[in-house]
Amino acid sequence: LVVSPLISLMKDQIDALTARQIDAARLDHSLSEEDYGRTLERARQGQLRLLYVSPERFNNERFRESLQSMQVALMAIDEAHCISEWGHNFRPDYLKLPHYARSANVQRILALTATATPAVLNDICRQFEIAPENAIRTGFYRENLALHFVPIDNNSRDGTLSQLLKQQPPGPTIVYVTQQRTAEQLAGQLADEQFAARAYHAGLDADTRASLQDWFMQSDEAVMVATIAFGMGIDKANIRYVYHYNLPKCLEGYAQEIGRAGRDGLMSSCCLLANPADRVVLENFVYGDTPSLQAINDFVREVFAHPTEFEMSHYDVSFRCDIRILVVQTLLTYLQADGWLEAGTPRYAEYRFQPQHPSVKILGKFSGERREFLASLFRQARQARTWFHIDLQQATQRLKTTRDRIVRALDYLAQQGDIQLKASGLRHRYRCLRKPTAPAELSLELHEKMTARETAELERIDQVLALIQSDGCQTKRLGAHFGEPLGADCGHCTWCLNGHEQLKLPDMPRPAIDASVVRNAKALVSEHTVLQQDVRNVAKFLCGLTSPRLQREKLTRHPLFGSLSHVPFAQVVAEF
Incomplete structure (x- = not known):
């Protein structure tokens, strides 16, 4: 039983296994009822070697019931760092997997991740009851990946990317961007410049994404402009170039994305276009996840109003x-x-x-x-x-x-x-x-935990900027982050190639805020209780960060929504 977080990952791996005459199948919402039932029956009859499911599949009681009649020799959990609160992609559904493994009498567990820091590794071992001697590190450093960092500003970003693409011999390329609209716009620009470029993101339907995957796998000149939705499970050995058009949100994500290059062992280039202005968007995403104290008060009241x-x-x-x-x-x-x-x-x-x-x-x-x-x-x-x-x-x-x-x-x-x-x-x-005898105290405690998570996520962005501006071998610094100190300098990162010169990023000027936007927003606050509850809710609205109530009250369609998305969250808060 293989637990995998993305359907695209399942599809790619099952296609490869089937081509090797290995009986493998998946269960996901894209299957018809007939195909779903047929796959479950094959698993029950012992006709499958590998069955792929998402962690959310265990919420389905029909699946759990069927699992009881299967002989599960091994449960392999991919992206196992998702079980750790200290990981860069914590998913609470992963925490339930050890319980489901026990209830299904799974004989053995294999937890897999490419991006575990020492703290995350300890967490994985603790949650799955894996003995320390059974934690195997295969090594993080890959000598065929050259890490390049190019300081740019908003005006030079597109021209720099285009120039870099033209300078290099053609080869399969991924260009990572932060937002879906950027993927569409940039792919269009590159296509106009005669590059074989297409856009991939989670907003596309499943058939389109599958078709794009197939195109990329078959092409030797494809340039896929994509959000992080692309790449998990893409086992293409000859990806020559990985570009980061925007700053990655953390070192774990960066390492995972550059790790898709050069799996054939040949030299490959990983280039990050470093623009400090990207920090605003990344930080605003982080702030968007932190609920207000009032919202947590409502949550505590709702949960504990129930019977036992x-x-x-x-x-x-x-x-x-x-x-x-x-x-x-x-x-x-x-x-x-x-x-x-x-x-x-x-x-x-x-x-x-x-x-x-x-x-x-x-x-x-x-x-x-x-x-x-x-x-x-x-x-x-x-x-x-x-x-x-x-x-x-x-x-x-x-x-x-x-x-x-x-x-x-x-x-x-x-x-x-x-x-x-x-x-x-x-x-x-x-x-x-x-x-709780004092619900307000519990709410405050939960709010402090969420604020601590917010601080930790902001620190992850700082770690990316520190890597770029490292006064030392950047490959070495990245390895140390994952608990793998390297002896000598790599010799092929920007610091090593630039005569040990530390990079300096361009200064980011404090953006001006249109006074009319602030004035109109203050008038709008008096009309909506969700904006009155917390000044951070106003900032979320102006920075273009959605929430369930903003969507319910149709405020995400208001002309002011996202009007200050280019402004740091804290600066917007200070205006109110």
Whole structure:
């Protein structure tokens, strides 16, 4: 069982495995119900060597039920750094993987990452109960990667990239950018200059992304202008050039992205166009994740208003409390770690099915109590066009049966091809271990933790700038960050090639703020409570950072939204 975070990664690896006659498949939302059921059945019958799933797949109770009937010799967790709060890409769903591995009687675990600092490595070992002697480092340094850093400003960025591309012999190239619109604009500009350039980002539909991947894999001159959505799992050996058009947000991301170059062992160039103005966008993204104290107060009140055993939708909480969904999951993780809550296994609130045969024919396959039970279950379903909906909580009460029996019955009918089955309304279950006597203090404590995360993310940006301006071998400094000190200087980074001269980035002038924008924003505040709650909410709005309530109140469509996206967040806050 391979746990992988991106569908694009699964597709690429499964294509490669299938070409080598290795039986591999994936389960994801792009599969039809028929293909999904067929894949699960192959896994249950032992016909698959490798089954790829995302960490979120374990939220699906049908999948967890099927897992119980599989013999899982190995669970391989890719991008394992996502389990660590100290990692650059913390995903709370990863924290549940050790529990699911135990419940499925997984015989052995292999956690894999290319970007673990010593602190993250320790966290991975602790969470998966891996002994220190079983933590294997294969080495970070690759002598065929030349790290180049070119200081530029906004006016010279495009010309510098174009010149660098023209100077080099053609070869497969990735140009990383921060934002989707930049990918589209830059790919268009490069195509106009006769480069074989296309844009790739998460805003494209799945078929388009798959087609772009195939094009890149087959071409020896492709220039893919992409956000970080591109590259995970792309196993193309001869990528010659990786450019960073914008500053990466952290050294871990930078290392992962340059690591896609030169896998054939031949010399490859990794060039970062260093513009300190990019820092504003990266920092504003960080500030956008930190909820206001008022929002956390609402969150604490909502969570602890429930009885001891309860279930809730993370999306509903996100919507009501004006906290981004991933941040809601992080806050709930903190409450579990500090002994306030205990998480149960998630489940769906509603199932819907589409009969493939008349109900008389389906029921005719059963007799006695089983037939009577299914007939009663069908009567609980309400029809909406061709799909029938079943509210599981209501059905269990009316039929005086267990939820598990209903889900098993529906799943069996789906396996037999009698119905198509879909689930919706994911509910996460919790048990309250203790209730706060001082909710305001708990809210403040959670807010301080989120502020500490914010500070840590801002420090990651500082580390990137420090690497660029390093007064020493830049390859050596990068290796030290990942706990791998190198003996001698590499000889092929910018510092080594420039006569040991330290780079200086251009000064970033303090941007001017249009007084009319501030005046109009202050007038708007009086009309919207979400803007009145916290001055940071006003800054988020003006810097173009979304939140559930800003979207609900249609403020993301307001002409002022994002009008100060070029201005540092703290400078905007100071205006109010």
